[in-house]
Amino acid sequence: MTVKLSSALNRCKISDRDAVHIIIAVAESLGHNVNDIIVNRSSNKRHREKIRWNLATEIRDKFSVTNLNSLVLHWDGKLLNDLCSKQLVDRLPIIISNNGNDQLLAVLKMLNGTSKSQAEAIYQTLVDWGLTNHVKAMCFNTTVTNTGRIGGTCALLEQWLEKNILYFPCHHHILKCTFDTKFDITSGPNVSLFLRFQKSWPKINTENYKSGIDDRFIFEKLQNSIDHILEFCLNQLKLSHFREDYREFLELTVIFLNGVPPRGVLFRAPGAIHHARWMSKALYTLKIFIFREEFKLTQKDYNSISSICIFLVNLYIKVWFNAPIAAFSPRQDLEFLKNIFQYKTIDEELPKNNLKKFVNHLWYLTSDNIALAFFDKHIPHETKTKMAFNIKRIDTENFDGEEYYVIKNKRIYLDFNEVSNFIKNKKIEDFVTTYSIL
Structure with a gap:
């Protein structure tokens, strides 16, 4: 078992039992006698664990606090699939940043997501890495768990570190909380208008699209800023984005303003609808208006969609991409x-x-x-x-x-x-x- 092979198996989420079948099949296809190779689930598991442990130790040993003066501490709890079962577990990634460099400290498995549990886990990680004296600011989501005045994670960390720390709340999270729309209020997972558009997509002629500024009302509201917004979006498209929906948002905005993105005019099929993710709502809103001649809208929906499009294109897109x-x-x-x-x-x-x-x-x-x-x-x-x-x-x-x-x-x-x-x-x-x- 080599480091490269172990990393590939981990990246592809191959279990220890499945890895045995793959290794035996590959070895046999390369002409080896599999009877001479000791491969079983237990030995495979031990080797993979040892390699992961050695890699983690090597990263820790190479890390030096000598040139670190001021650090920003980041964390964000997430529900992820457990590595050893099919259950969802609460994971807490902890990262530090300094002078353009990032270092992942830990991705801890939490028994619960309370503010005290988070603070204890973060504090102990800082102690283990010898960073308690270097943290000057904290970046976090603005949930009550983090921002509680007395028992919040931030307040507890300040108490235990015995110093005043700057609060740099995640600007993307703030903007997500701010974004709101006038669509149907529902307790279900879908917005009815978006669901109808998603089902209608196979019948829509993607060649028959119209820019947003073809609408007289929208043109009047955006005419003084069209060139500026287009320039901003095209410059952003020259950069790399770690999420493809960010790029799609920029490209749809360019098309909405009667421009042509660097990759040409292309439209992705509508994806999943998430109430928790404003980006999916933004993408649906822009697509629906661009294909307003292919997709039937009531006057009420038309007015709502056009209003939100103006808000997204004129106000929101710049602050979102400048948020970091x-x-x-x-x-x-x-x-x-x-x-x-x-x-x-x-x-x-x-x-x-x-x-x-x-x-x-x-x-x-x-x-x-x-x-x-x-x-x-x-x-x-x-x-x-x-x-x-x-x-x-x-x-x-x-x-x-x-x-x-x-x-x-x-x-x-x-x-x-x-x-x-x-x-x-x-x-x-x-x-x-x-x-x-x-």
Whole structure:
């Protein structure tokens, strides 16, 4: 059993028993006498376990904390199939990042997904790797398990590490929580409109598509930003994306704006419908509107689909693909909040639902995280000068208009009724205080 063979069997999810049959068949086809080869499930299992253990030990031994000053700690619990049974188990991958480099520390099997269990597992992993003094920030999903004020995973880790740590919540998760639509509310797994489109797909002539901006209403709303959005999407398509649905989202947006993606105009068959994954809803929405002449829509559905398409193309796509860039987060959050509020001129219902969710996730506008904006290349030099000036001011002078919100548990809490005043009176430099450089 070699390292390469073991890795191939693991990657293809071949069980120890099935691996024996494959190895014997390959050995026999290569002219070996299988009676001279000791191959059975037990020995195969021991060799594969030994190879995995040696690889893990080698990775640990090569890892050095010498050049590590500031680390960002990442974790995200997932339900995955168990390696030894057909049951689903709670797995907790733990990763650190530093200066563009990532290191997987562990993928732990959890007995439960409570905040204390998560915190204990993460803390022990940091101790085992000797990283407790290097963690400066944490990246996590904004679930109550992680963000609870007293017993959340983040709060417990800060207590046990005995230091204040920056909170960098996952921006993709925030945007997923924010995305909402006006489709039928259902307790079932499918949206009725999407399911009908999925069943109609074999009958749809994919050559008979129309861009979104052929619709007069959509063209009027997007005409000033079409070229800018197309340029952004085409630049993003030059990059590699670890998920194919990300690329499909970009390509559908280009087609929606009457452009041609680098791979040409191609349409994938509609995939699975997930309430938990907004991306599937976005892909369905764009496809339905592009094939509006092939797929019958009621006037109500037509209006809903067109409104959501404008929201996706004009507001959402840029913030989604820029979400991993932490330096852009403060500016993007403030701009996104303003854009959602202004979207009510197109649709009154959709922005209301989005706003109610997004105002609960203003993590990057706190005095701690606002300092990231100094590294945002899209913020003018004049604005950064004002930001630097606010650092030197007496702290109490930096909170003009703070009656609109409160800062608690490392995020801004904004009353929904005060959103209008907040948007009108707050600029990016207003969030900078003397605490922004501590």
